[in-house]
Amino acid sequence: MPNGNLVAGIDPASVGLELRLGRLSRENVETKGRRYLLEGRLIVREVIGDRIRATCRGSGSTWRLGFLNDRWYCECPARTRCSHLVALQLVTQDPYSGRDE
Numbered sequence: 001m002p003n004g005n006l007v008a009g010i011d012p013a014s015v016g017l018e019l020r021l022g023r024l025s026r027e028n029v030e031t032k033g034r035r036y037l038l039e040g041r042l043i044v045r046e047v048i049g050d051r052i053r054a055t056c057r058g059s060g061s062t063w064r065l066g067f068l069n070d071r072w073y074c075e076c077p078a079r080t081r082c083s084h085l086v087a088l089q090l091v092t093q094d095p096y097s098g099r100d101e
């Protein structure tokens with residue numbers, strides 16, 4: 001870990017347990033996203049208005065991802081919600097979420 005900062009809302013103890021369990025079973029996308037975040041692989045580059053730009057290192061590459069035009073995107077080949085977006089969504093929020101509440 002690059003520094004000792006804890007990420008709000010994530011209990012390091014539970015993440016440790018998930019990582020240990022992940023070695024026994026296949027690491028799922030949620031667990032992987034949390035690990036990427038805790039390992040400092042996610043960098044939020046810019047948040048302007050309703051736009052988010054970030055990069056995340058994973059699977060041997062650095063992927064660009066973010067929120068643009070009312071939707072999340074990641075340039076990695078995953079077809080469903082990927083671990084990079086899981087990491088980003090742990091620290092940022094869709095600015096339109098909750099707008100119907």
Ligand SMILES: [Zn+2]
Binds near residue numbers: 074077082083084
């Ligand atoms: Zn991705």
